[in-house]
Amino acid sequence: MSKPQREKPRIVIAGGGAGGLELATRLGDKYGRQGAFEVTLVERNRTHIWKPKLHEIAAGSMDASAHEVDYLAQAYWHGFRYRIGDMIGIDRDRREVQVAPHFDNEGREVTPARTVAYDVLVVAVGSENNDFGTPGVADHAIKLESQADAKRFHERMVNACIRAHAQKIPLGVHQLKVAIIGAGATGVELAAELHRTTREVVAYGLDQVDPERDVKITIIEAAERVLPALPERVSKETEKLLAKLGVEVLVNAKVSEVSADHVCLTNGQTVPAELIVWAAGVKAPRFLKEIADLETNGINQLVVRPTLQTTRDDRIFSIGDCSVCSWGEKGKVPPRAQAAHQQASHLYAQIPRYLQGKPIADYKYRDFGSLVSLGEFSTVGSMMGALVGGNLVFAGRFARMMYLSLYKMHEYALHGPVKVALDTLARLITRRTESHVKLH
Template sequence: MQSQVESGSGLHHVVIVGGGAGGLELATRLGDKLGRKGKAEITLIDRTRTHVWKPLLHEIAAGSMNPDKHELEYLAQAHWHHFRFRLGSMDGLDRAKKEVYIAPFYDEDGVEIIPRRTFKYDTLIIAIGSTTNDFGIAGAREHSIALDTQDQAERFHRRLHNALVRAHTQNVPLQAGQLEVAIVGAGATGVELAAELHNTTRELAAYGLDKINADRDVKISLIEASDRVLPALPPRLSQSVELELRKLRVHVYTGERVTEVTDKGIYTHSGRFIPSSLVVWAAGIKAPDFLSQLDGLEANRINQLVVRRTLQTTLDDDVFAFGDCAACPWPGHDENVPPRAQSAHQQASMLVKTVKKRVAGKTTALPEYTYRDYGSLVNLGKYTTVGNLMGSVGGSSLFIEGMFARFMYQSLYKMHLMALHGFFTVFLQTLARMITRRTEPHVKLH
C-alpha cells in the first residue's frame, strides 16, 4: 500500500522522532520559540500516546507510583505548545528525498488504525532512546521482562500482584521461587527496583493478604556480572548502596554472569541456580536495531548513530541524533557521552540554539556539545537516597545521602516537569498531589 505523505506548510520543517525526556523537551521548547511565532513547523513522532519519565519506570513496576497520575498526553502537550504530534514508529529513511518512513499503527487486536506514512523534513532529529540489551542470553527474551516502556513496567506489576494473590489463596505450600524476584543487572534501575520492591511487597501484603509473611516468603535477588553493584559509579557510592540493600535482606550476587533464563529461574556461569518466577532484565542497553541500517548512516556495535559534537550524524548534516540512541564523543575521555538523563537534557538545550540557527539560514559554526557531569543519585525508596555531586574545581565530588540527597533526586524530576509545563503549573500539580496522597493507598493495589 502506498504511503500517505505529510509534507508540511512550506516553512522549515523540523521532525523529531522520539518523545522521551530529551525529545519531548526539545519539541516543547521549539514549539514555544518557533512554532508559536510561525517561524518553523515542528512535528514530534512517537510510538505511544503518552509520556512518562523513564527513570520512574521502576516505581511503576513496583507499584509505588500510579502512572495515571504522572503520564502526559502528547496531543495535549502539542496543542498547548504549538507543535504537531503524530503517532507511529519510524522504520526507514530516504536521505536523498529527505523523507522519514513511519510504519502502520495497529491496535491491541491487530487492526490497522493508521496506514503507513511518509514525512518530509528539512531538519531531522532522532531521539528514540535505547532498549535493554539481553546479549543473546538463552531464554532472556522469553522468560524475563525489561523496563524500557510504561507497558512493560505495568505488565511486571500485574504479574507481581497476581503472584501475591495466588500465593495468598492457594492451599498448598509455596514452591521454590514462587515469590522470588530476580533482577539481572545492578545498575541504577536494578538497585532502585530492588529497594522499591522490598517496600511495596510488604505494603501489598498488609492490605488483606495476611497469609503471606513478606519477610519470610518474598525474596529479592540482584545479580551483577561486575564485582560490585553500580559499577559505573564511584566505589564509595556502590559500597553504601550495597550495605543498604543487604540491610533490606536483598540477596546480592556480584561477579555472577547469567548464562540462561528459564521459567523456573536463572543459571549463572559459576553453576549457581537462583529460583525465581519473576525475572527483570536490567543489564546493558542498545539502540533499536533498525538504526544500524538507516540509509547508510554510521552506527556502532550497539546500534547507536555516530554523531559529531554538533550532534549531526557523520554522513548527513541535516540528520541529528541525541540521547541514548547517539554515540557522541566526550573530549578528554576514551568513551562516549554516557547515556544518562542529564546528558539528554543538556543536548536538548543545545539543539534549541542549533535549530534556531538553521531556521535562520545559518548552517555553519553550529554549537558543539560538551558533557557536564553533575553527579549521580540513586534512590532506594523510603529507605535512603545516596549520590555524589560533582564540583566545578578539579572534578572533585561530594558524597551525599539522606534527606538532602532525596531532595536533590526529586528535584531532577521537577526540573523535567518545569521544562515541559513551567514553574507555576508544576507548583500547583505538586501541591495537589501532596493533598490527595493523604487519602490514597501508597501502593497500587491492582
C-alpha cells in the first residue's frame, strides 16, 4: 500500500504591487513550475502597473495599456495561481486568508467570499495617501493610488482643456489651474509632466487656450522645501527646474480644507484650482490596523522583525509600504520601490529555507539613492549612497538614463531579458507613429 502523498507547501502572497508580483513570479518560475510549492497571488486588480509610473498615466505621457501586466496571463506563464479579490482578514489558527467577494463595474458578483489556505503568508498590500483627516479631501481631491485614479485625473484634465476651448465666456478664475498638495516625488514629477502634456493637448487644435496665460500649476508643501525626504542639494536643484517651467511652489504651506474649486491654507490664503491632487503622506490600508491581532504602528503598517516576519506570527511575512522594518541607527526602511524590490529578492531566497526548517537570514536594506524625473526636461537625484558612503548629486541625461533603468529592472524581474527587449523596441516604434500624449 502506497504512502499518502504529502501536500505541497502553500505560499500565499496578498498584494500584487512591485514587491508582491516580483516575488510571486520568481517563486513560481523556480518552484511552482516543478510542483515543489503551490504559489498563490491574491490581488483585487486584474492588471499591474508599476506605481511610480502613475503620474505619467495621469499626465497622459504614458499609455497604461502598453505597460500593464495582466495578472492572469502572468500567473499562467510563470507557474503561480492568481485569485482575484481583496484580502480582508486572516485566520491564524486555521492558516487561511479571508478574501472578499469581487464585483464587476455593474455590481454583479464575479467571485464569492472565500478563503485561501497557506503555510506561509506574505502581506504586500502596499500603501495609500494619508489625508490626516483634512476636510474636503475625500470629496474634492484625487489621490493617485491606482490606475483608476490616474485615468480619472487624465480624463478630467483633457475635458477641462476642451471645455475651456469651447466656451464663449472668459475662463473662470479657477479654470485650467492644477493644485498638487505634497511635494514628494509623486507631486513634483506630476507637475513637470503636466507642464508638457497640457501644452501638447492644447496644441491639437485647441487654439482658444493660451497655455502660458491660462494653464497654472501650483505645488503646496507643508515642509520647508520640496522633496523633504531627499538631500537638500537635490531639493534646491529641483526647485530651480520647477521655477524654469513656471510651476509655482508654496512651501511651509499647510492645507486646512479642500473645496471643489480651491484649496484653503492655514494662513488664510486660497489657491484656486479646477483639478486638485492629494499626494501628501503615506499610510498602510486601514484594515491592517486590527487584522489577526498582528502588531501595527500608528499608520497601520505591520511591524516586522529583521527577518521580515511579523512580530507575533513567524508564518506571516510582510514587505513593501505596508510594513515597517528597522534600518538600525538610520531609523526605518523608507517606503520606496527599491526597498520592495530588495525585500522580494530576500524572501525569494529565505522562504524556501523557512519551509525546510532552516534558519533564515536578516534583511539588510541597501540605499542606492533616489531619482526624481522632471519628464523630458531633466532628472535629478542622489545615487550610490550605499557605495561611496555619501550622496553623489547629479542631474541631466545620465540621471534620466538611471531613472529609466529602475523601471527596466522591474520589468526584467517580471518578464526576463527577451520580452523586455522586444517590448521596449515595440514602444519605440509605436511612439514614432502616434501622438506623444494620450488625448482620451
